[in-house]
Amino acid sequence: MRFLLIEDNRELALATRDRLTLDGHVVDHAADLATAQDYARTMSYDLVLLDIMLPDGDGRDFLAYLRDIRSDTPVIAVTARSEVSDKVGILDLGADDYISKPFDFAELEARCRAVLRRRAGTSSNTQRIGDVAFNRLGGTLTIENRIIELRNRELRLFELLADNPNVIFSKPKLVDRLFSFDEDVSENAIEVYVGRLRKHLAASNVSISTIRGLGYRLDIG
Known part of the structure; x- marks a missing residue:
């Protein structure tokens, strides 16, 4: 599977990419919204991991952009915000799931598998x-x-x-x-x-x- 990882924290991005690569996935990393949009226009992805707080804007703008162009690519939002209203807002914008920082990589992998299973129309591994x-x-x-x-x-x-x-x-x-x-x-x-x-x-x-x-x-x- 090919993932797009949108994360401005370089250390976290590299660690996440390395972990997902070990699982056999291909991971493209974008550190800002502009780069992410360039990738999304030129490449098809199976899953997007989307940080909400980015240096050149709000990750929710990218999510809205994806849904505006009728892309059904699954999106897992990564957020440091813990308020229920923030999470509800992200899901209502079209995110398929969310995970809060700091997160455990095992949980991230499990959420990725769950979202991909739903996309494939199956509830089992x-x-x-x-x-x-x-x-x-x-x-x-x-x-x-x-x-x-x-x-x-x-x-x-x-x-x-x-x-x-x-x-x-x-x-x-x-x-x-x-x-x-x-x-x-x-x-x-x-x-x-x-x-x-x-x-x-x-x-x-x-x-x-x-x-x-x-x-x-x-x-x-």
Whole structure:
């Protein structure tokens, strides 16, 4: 998954980015509203972590901007304010959740998972896809009672395909979703991860099809 982290505290931003990167996510960091808006105009994100107090304005303005352009990207607001009215106002503006500073990283990760589950239309960490049981939290596929552990990139690629059935993803699009701006990778890397997933799925009724000239799609049956 590709996250946009909007946070002006550099130390907190780096720590948050490093923690989420360990989970296999790609994290772009913006330290102010102007940079965040530039990123949002050029990149598609699975989740936004939005600090409310920013050096060039109020994070709620960015949230309003997202909803004004009819973006349904999930947003978790990060706020130092503890008043109920502030939290209610953030949620009413269109935030999907909020977390108060200072926060524990385990709680942040759990809230991210919960928001992403809701977006995918499931309340459980385990999703049934054909005859495959996909455990997002554990990062595993279970096929014919055999548990297959996915590496981070494999997990995020399968997660992306599983959340968007019948959608064709081009190689450039997959590179954008799986790698950060500062990672120098070629589209051949996508072929490698697709190949690994195909081997994992060989004994199931789930497959990744190559749509010639367009990209890849997850198929069932």
